[in-house]
Each structure stands twice: as C-alpha cells, then as structure tokens.
Amino acid sequence: YFERFPGISDYITDTLESVRTKGYTETLFGRKTWFxxxxxASQNERAGSERAAINAPIQGTSADLIKRAMARMPAALADAGLSDVKMLLQVHDELVFEAPADKAEAAGEVIRTVMMGAAEPALTLSVPLEVEIGIGKSWGEAH
Incomplete structure (x- = not known):
C-alpha cells in the first residue's frame, strides 16, 4: 500500500512530526485540533492520539468544506430562482435536499456548482472536488 502510494507515508510522518512539535493539527482552512x-507515557493513549492526529486534517477539512457549501446554498438556490428547494440535512459528506420534481435537475446543477467551489476563494485546491448527484423519492432511492 505504502509502496503504491508513497505520499501517504510522507503525510503520516510529516503530520506526526508536526503534532508532536506543535501539539495540534490544522485543516487546510487553518482550524486547529489539539492533541x-x-x-x-502510555503507549495506548499516545497511539490513539496519533491515529486521531493523522485523521483530523483530512476529516476536518472535509467538514470545513461541507459547512462552507451549506452556508452558501440558500442564497445560490434563491439566485437561481429555486427558493422552493430546501436543504434538509447533512449526512457526513452528503447534503439532502427536497425539491419539486420539475426542478430537481436544475437544483442539482446549482448544488454541484456550489459544492465544487466550496473551497474558494480561501483556497484553490490542487485536485477538483468531485460531486455526485442522486435524485429519487427517498434518500435510499437517490443512491
């Protein structure tokens, strides 16, 4: 695994070195998580903190991105004439909306645009965000 993806090993090493020095990790947006x-002294406590420190910048950045998209969504939908489309809930890295059937496709395009641009203008990501849209009468059907 590490031979195929050597950047992961570097990431782990760099993250652990940094958190041991600073006591915290940061998301790409600068939000800190303290460890x-x-x-x-306890190897179990230390190992648990190390696992969490490796995960925190990745999961934290994902949380930052979804929050930024959520904050922008109502205005973007309203600007597109889709005020009747409602954001219902967040499930990890997913947002669930309710929309009239005849507006679902148009809403999907607005939602995709907002989510793909969630990092901007604060950051320009080196890898584009990928957004999948599912449409159905229920959350399960949309998957």
Missing part, C-alpha cells in the same frame, strides 16, 4: 496526549 494534549500526543506525548503520553
């Missing part, structure tokens, strides 16, 4: 037990 006070990163130098714990």
């Amino acid at each position: 006070p037990r990163i130098k714990a």
